[in-house]
Amino acid sequence: MKIRFIINPFAGNGKQRNIDSLIKKYIKHPYDILYTKKSGEATILSKQAVQEGIGIVIAVGGDGTVNECAKALIDNNTALGVIPCGSGNGFAYHLGMHKNISRSIQQLNTCQIRTIDSGTVNNIPFVNVSGIGFDAHIASLFAKKDKRGFINYLKLILKELKYKSKTYTIKYEGGSRTVKAYLIAFANASQYGNNAMISPLANTEDGLIDFVIMKEFPKWKIPLILFNIIKGRIHLSNHIDIIQARELTIHSKEELIHLDGEPHCYNSPLNIKIKEQSLNIFMPDEKK
Incomplete structure (x- = not known):
């Protein structure tokens, strides 16, 4: 199953710098990497992943990046994962992702797909x-x-x-x-x-x-x-x-x-x- 990493280079305090080398070192799945350049682009890239039949999108950023990716993945087969690189990373930590970036990347090799709820505010x-x-x-x-x-x-x-x-x-x-x-x-x-x-x-x-x-x-x-x-x-x-x-x-x-x-x-x-x-x-x- 192919993974697409969508990296927000502006999130948090820069923990995602040089993350591509860590992904190359640890990830055992086929993958590719895309970087966002502006707000809202993670949603566009996630929609493209759905259209291409990508199995998993990994949001590399904070909860805002997670939200942008999730908007495109709700009610679709493509799964969402997270590497916590934001200021808070509440969703990633709730899921059980490790705070250490190297260890969180390694976790992806043994993660499983589950189906959860989402919410809406005025849709x-x-x-x-x-x-x-x-x-x-x-x-x-x-x-x-x-x-x-x-x-x-x-x-x-x-x-x-x-x-x-x-x-x-x-x-x-x-x-x-x-x-x-x-x-x-x-x-x-x-x-x-x-x-x-x-x-x-x-x-x-x-x-x-x-x-x-x-x-x-x-x-x-x-x-x-x-x-x-x-x-x-x-x-x-x-x-x-x-x-x-x-x-x-x-x-x-x-x-x-x-x-x-x-x-x-x-x-x-x-x-x-x-x-x-x-x-x-x-x-x-x-x-x-």
Whole structure:
């Protein structure tokens, strides 16, 4: 089965430099390599891979690159794999890919294809974690930064902790309510990246999206909230509500959201849906 590596040379802090030599050294499958030159090109290249009957597309970049590739691969036979080279790499780490680039490339020789869910926001696909509120605010600011990487992302978060909660009205099967929330995350997978888990129990094969509502909380609790996210215990917090649903609608004055870490603006309402068993994933066999 042939693999096509689609490499975003601008992602993260440059871990993908000279990656072609590592691919040549370790990969046992037939393969070729293409590089993106601009935003959105990974989707075009992935569509071409589908048309050519390529078995597996490997996104070499961050969650934004993964999202671009996935858009073309959802509801197609071509599988998606990931080499984590972005600032966060939440989807890759959720799947069980290794943080070390050489080791993650070697993992590809024993990966298996599984079929997972994806999600949509107003019919636009996402595969990992999307949301509205503080995380979208950070995604928008980070997209304007010249310097990438986790450290710069963390500095931005700490700088913006003065962000104020917003009011949202949510409707879903079984209920509706108005909440004042710091953020509402739409979690198909478990984490933003770097093991910052916003929904530690999220399952990409359960036919449900975890809607994580981070309710208003005293500012002095910020260190505890961040600690619980990093330790994978945020779902146990009294300031967190998680609604598992196939579909949910959000009414709000906020227009800014993020899809897999990339900022977008949409008019209210937002309609978020699960798309069950829609994406073939090339992933480590030990990750269930």
